[in-house]
Amino acid sequence: MKLLIVEDEPALAAGLESYLRGQHYVCELAATFDQAQEKMLLYDYDCILLDLTLPGGDGLTLLRELQQQRPGAGVIITSARHAVDDRIAGLHLGADDYLPKPFHLPELGARVAAIVRRRRYNGANVVQAGALTVAVAARAVTIGGQPVSLTRTELDLLLLLLANQGRVISKGAIAEHLSGDAAEQFDTYETVYAHVKNLKRKLTDAGAPNYIRMVYGLGYRFDAEPA
Amino acid sequence: MKLLTRTTLIFLLYASVVVGAGTFGYYWLIHKLYYAYVDRTLSRRKLRVQKALRLYLHRPADLAYWHLLDHNVEFVPLRARPARSADRISQRLMYNELTGQSQPYRQLATFVTFQGRPYELQIRLSLLDTEGLLGRIVLVGVALFGVLGLGMLALQVRFNRRLWQPFYQLLAQLQQYRLNRGQPVTLPATPVQEFRELNDAVQLLLRQNQRAYRDQKEFAENAAHEMQTPLAILRTQLDLLVQAPGLTEEQAGYLESLLGVEHRLTHLTKSLLLLAQLDNQLYFPSETVDLAATVRTQLAQLQDQIRARNLTVETDLAATVPLRMHRGLLEVLVSNLLVNAIRHNHAGGQLWVSLTPALLTVENTGRAESLQEAGLFERFHKATDSPAESVGLGLTLIQRICTRCGLPLRYRYVSPGRHRQQVQLA
Numbered sequence: 001m002k003l004l005i006v007e008d009e010p011a012l013a014a015g016l017e018s019y020l021r022g023q024h025y026v027c028e029l030a031a032t033f034d035q036a037q038e039k040m041l042l043y044d045y046d047c048i049l050l051d052l053t054l055p056g057g058d059g060l061t062l063l064r065e066l067q068q069q070r071p072g073a074g075v076i077i078t079s080a081r082h083a084v085d086d087r088i089a090g091l092h093l094g095a096d097d098y099l100p101k102p103f104h105l106p107e108l109g110a111r112v113a114a115i116v117r118r119r120r121y122n123g124a125n126v127v128q129a130g131a132l133t134v135a136v137a138a139r140a141v142t143i144g145g146q147p148v149s150l151t152r153t154e155l156d157l158l159l160l161l162l163a164n165q166g167r168v169i170s171k172g173a174i175a176e177h178l179s180g181d182a183a184e185q186f187d188t189y190e191t192v193y194a195h196v197k198n199l200k201r202k203l204t205d206a207g208a209p210n211y212i213r214m215v216y217g218l219g220y221r222f223d224a225e226p227a
Numbered sequence: 228m229k230l231l232t233r234t235t236l237i238f239l240l241y242a243s244v245v246v247g248a249g250t251f252g253y254y255w256l257i258h259k260l261y262y263a264y265v266d267r268t269l270s271r272r273k274l275r276v277q278k279a280l281r282l283y284l285h286r287p288a289d290l291a292y293w294h295l296l297d298h299n300v301e302f303v304p305l306r307a308r309p310a311r312s313a314d315r316i317s318q319r320l321m322y323n324e325l326t327g328q329s330q331p332y333r334q335l336a337t338f339v340t341f342q343g344r345p346y347e348l349q350i351r352l353s354l355l356d357t358e359g360l361l362g363r364i365v366l367v368g369v370a371l372f373g374v375l376g377l378g379m380l381a382l383q384v385r386f387n388r389r390l391w392q393p394f395y396q397l398l399a400q401l402q403q404y405r406l407n408r409g410q411p412v413t414l415p416a417t418p419v420q421e422f423r424e425l426n427d428a429v430q431l432l433l434r435q436n437q438r439a440y441r442d443q444k445e446f447a448e449n450a451a452h453e454m455q456t457p458l459a460i461l462r463t464q465l466d467l468l469v470q471a472p473g474l475t476e477e478q479a480g481y482l483e484s485l486l487g488v489e490h491r492l493t494h495l496t497k498s499l500l501l502l503a504q505l506d507n508q509l510y511f512p513s514e515t516v517d518l519a520a521t522v523r524t525q526l527a528q529l530q531d532q533i534r535a536r537n538l539t540v541e542t543d544l545a546a547t548v549p550l551r552m553h554r555g556l557l558e559v560l561v562s563n564l565l566v567n568a569i570r571h572n573h574a575g576g577q578l579w580v581s582l583t584p585a586l587l588t589v590e591n592t593g594r595a596e597s598l599q600e601a602g603l604f605e606r607f608h609k610a611t612d613s614p615a616e617s618v619g620l621g622l623t624l625i626q627r628i629c630t631r632c633g634l635p636l637r638y639r640y641v642s643p644g645r646h647r648q649q650v651q652l653a
Contacts, residue, residue: 009456009459009460012459015464015466081448167470168469172490179531195531215469216476216479218482
């Protein structure tokens with residue numbers, strides 16, 4: 001699966017590429033308006049990460065062109081501008097998602113996975129991970145054929161972990177994913193511990209091995225083949 | 228009252244008065260002139276009669292004969308000389324055998340002597356067609372007046388409307404003007420100097436206005452970009468660093484601390500940028516949002532934090548409360564209200580949230596001192612026992628957003644240890 005990362009800040013672009021490559025995506029980079037324009041029109045990417053502030057042009061223009069040339073393209077707009085009208089304009093112009101900077105890499109991973117799912121499988125695909133089978137659209141989890149009942153939060157947590165398998169996801173990233181902006185204002189992650197603990201228990205109670213590991217108090221990782 | 232209506236009414240009023248009074252005046256004047264003319268005619272005739280009396284008439288029968296020939300000249304014998312000898316002009320009705328009706332006559336009566344005997348000479352002039360004539364003259368006059376008046380009225384209405392056209396166009400454009408759309412205001416050329424000057428002045432004003440707004444917007448956007456980009460890099464690198472294999476526990480500890488700090492820094496930056504945007508009067512486009520839905524969503528999202536502090540929550544929310552406001556601002560407002568009520572609460576405390584179409588109330592138990600007295604509404608001012616994570620901008624943001632969106636905010640220290648924040652919605 002191929003992604004296009006349109007980002008002019010080199011350190012950021014390198015970081016994004018590194019992480020996403022680890023998630024088994026093939027990544028191409030574009031650092032200017034012209035490069036981005038060229039690449040977009042040459043290839044039909046599974047997902048495009050579009051930075052709105054680009055040297056040489058406005059990201060929104062690219063988006064407009066993209067909608068004309070490749071109407072089904074999946075686009076996540078990243079922007080540091082936070083301009084008041086940007087979000088509305090972007091979503092109006094057909095972007096799938098809007099992820100303001102700074103964002104957590106696992107969060108990005110989850111959003112990219114969602115878009116790829118939508119494009120390739122019309123959202124109706126099934127994620128296999130070890131003994132787990134997750135029918136994403138149906139929000140149903142089964143282990144060895146038996147359904148597992150998860151709360152909404154626990155399912156969101158599981159999807160985040162599955163979209164970033166083998167990666168350490170910091171508590172802060174999890175908290176933000178689960179509770180949105182409101183979570184930003186609280187530093188205590190008791191609640192994250194609690195949700196992860198509940199999820200682990202439900203999965204192991206249903207007979208799955210323990211896939212979720214805590215890493216030194218920094219965060220958690222989902223390994224389909226636990227060591 | 229509309230301008231056109233006003234000028235038209237004034238004109239109509241004036242015209243009516245002039246035409247009304249004018250008609251009467253005109254009639255009276257013509258009347259007076261005509262009768263003066265008639266009287267002069269009678270006087271002249273009197274002189275001719277008197278001359279003829281001396282030269283051509285010799286016998287009393289001649290007098291009667293004259294009367295037969297001209298019924299308008301009559302000699303009435305008098306018994307004696309009258310005391311007054313002045314001419315008398317009067318009006319009388321007499322029977323006219325030609326028409327068979329009584330008609331008005333103007334009569335001049337004077338004293339003459341004929342062959343030594345006193346007579347009253349009466350000379351008359353028929354006024355038969357006079358009234359009709361006068362009437363028709365006045366009618367023509369009124370018709371002229373009328374045509375003049377109506378014509379001017381019509382001209383004025385048409386002309387005024389066209390004359391004021393540039394003004395109305397400018398007015399319409401100004402009413403449609405929205406600062407954040409940055410549309411140029413084009414005004415049609417007009418031959419009227421005052422309107423040209425008005426157009427120029429307005430265009431200049433709008434251009435300056437738009438430039439100022441653009442500058443502020445660019446500044447806010449650049450500031451956001453410059454501040455958020457390094458933070459984005461920082462966050463990304465930390466996320467990557469966390470993946471490093473072979474981390475020692477000590478290193479993980481440092482990382483954890485870094486992650487926490489990065490979080491606070493990001494949150495602080497976002498709040499400051501929002502405050503800067505609010506302070507700079509940037510335009511936040513409104514949409515119709517459901518306040519009730521926002522409150523419910525955020526309360527749900529904050530469930531974990533509420534449970535962690537063992538708070539009891541009582542809610543009384545209307546089903547839906549539509550509001551015209553910028554969505555982002557609303558979410559920050561509600562978020563800060565709720566988060567503050569949670570964070571400044573004590574363990575096992577209480578939280579009340581009530582929402583009606585007119586009022587949003589968030590009440591919480593907490594410190595035993597009024598927030599206002601503690602100066603907590605000042606930027607960055609934190610209470611001495613405030614948890615480390617609180618950044619001190621929450622209340623300021625709430626205040627600014629409320630001011631900006633025209634929603635009065637009231638804080639009341641209801642009773643010891645109980646704080647109430649109210650936002651008036653209508």
